[in-house]
Amino acid sequence: MPDPMLTRRRSRWSRPSMPLTVVTVLVSAIFVIPVLWLLAGSLRPGHEIFESLSPLSWDILIPSEVTLENYQAMLFGPFGRALVNSLIVCVISVAVGTVMCALAAYAVAVLKFPGRGIIFTVIVVGFMIPFEAVAIPLSQQFSSWGLANTITGLVLPGIGNGLAIFNLRQHFLSVPASYREAAKIDGASEPRIFTAIYWRLGGGALVNSALLIFLGQWGAFLWPLLVVSERDLQVAPVALAQTFGEHSSSFGQHFAGAVILSIIPALLMFILQKSFGGLSIASGEK
Incomplete structure (x- = not known):
């Protein structure tokens, strides 16, 4: 019969740590957001790339007009x-x-x-x-x-x-x-x-x-x-x-x-x- 104390200890260690998860998500976002901005910028007219930075919002990642002219x-x-x-x-x-x-x-x-x-x-x-x-x-x-x-x-x-x-x-x-x-x-x-x-x-x-x-x-x-x-x-x-x-x-x-x-x-x-x-x-x- 398994030891209840050992089972609780294993489950405690198997649960992901919330602070560590938050830090992982933030670090991942630091690397992913510039890549998404690069991809979005390649699909929008050139003059809109820096115009979308002010004011700073999610518009920098969502082109208002998708075009393949750059490619x-x-x-x-x-x-x-x-x-x-x-x-x-x-x-x-x-x-x-x-x-x-x-x-x-x-x-x-x-x-x-x-x-x-x-x-x-x-x-x-x-x-x-x-x-x-x-x-x-x-x-x-x-x-x-x-x-x-x-x-x-x-x-x-x-x-x-x-x-x-x-x-x-x-x-x-x-x-x-x-x-x-x-x-x-x-x-x-x-x-x-x-x-x-x-x-x-x-x-x-x-x-x-x-x-x-x-x-x-x-x-x-x-x-x-x-x-x-x-x-x-x-x-x-x-x-x-x-x-x-x-x-x-x-x-x-x-x-x-x-x-x-x-x-x-x-x-x-x-x-x-x-x-x-x-x-x-x-x-x-x-």
């Missing part, structure tokens, strides 16, 4: 072309970068060779250094190689993601060494072992690394600004910044561009969220 102006203008450029750069970077990072992670996690620890240390230190610290000399080097104003110049710095290599290395270390030993006994080569075992067991680690590469390229601003001067090759974050005029700006269009830049990675995260629950290598179970 049409952005998507069918220079920003739309830049958005396509960003998608091309991200797709190429993810496709090439995921394979390159997986190969590098396989080398430093599985293969035995002199200096492996030093190479891994350089990789870890490399992704801890801010890219802004090396962006200017790197852009000068790319210009001397003739890679300025090219898709290749935009893609190359993003395919070697140190954090993605670190993430995949940690995952590959969890793969039992007996899998590789059994494959070698059967006569499998190293490329065969990599593709048939480690790549197939990559699961959520590969998806996570691909997202790291995608997000790094999607939000890149300084590097495209340095390496690309032609308007036709500009990417979306830079194109959005260039829509701000010196004397006049359409804040409705700016808000629409910001929503578009934010919604694409959010949708990608929502679609791929089920892939984050990786396979337990040791047990072979979810």
Whole structure:
């Protein structure tokens, strides 16, 4: 028979604390309200965005007139072309970068060779250094190689993601060494072992690394600004910044561009969220 005192104590701890709930709601509102204001502003005429702030009321979140003109102006203008450029750069970077990072992670996690620890240390230190610290000399080097104003110049710095290599290395270390030993006994080569075992067991680690590469390229601003001067090759974050005029700006269009830049990675995260629950290598179970 359960102890009544223990039952009351458990029920007391299971009840949510009212002050904590209130604090949670307030903190959530602090983060949610600006997002709702951004979304509402993108659906209303530009001149109404700041007019709705005085007097302060719920009108800032409820457009008096819903219009898609801001989105049409952005998507069918220079920003739309830049958005396509960003998608091309991200797709190429993810496709090439995921394979390159997986190969590098396989080398430093599985293969035995002199200096492996030093190479891994350089990789870890490399992704801890801010890219802004090396962006200017790197852009000068790319210009001397003739890679300025090219898709290749935009893609190359993003395919070697140190954090993605670190993430995949940690995952590959969890793969039992007996899998590789059994494959070698059967006569499998190293490329065969990599593709048939480690790549197939990559699961959520590969998806996570691909997202790291995608997000790094999607939000890149300084590097495209340095390496690309032609308007036709500009990417979306830079194109959005260039829509701000010196004397006049359409804040409705700016808000629409910001929503578009934010919604694409959010949708990608929502679609791929089920892939984050990786396979337990040791047990072979979810």
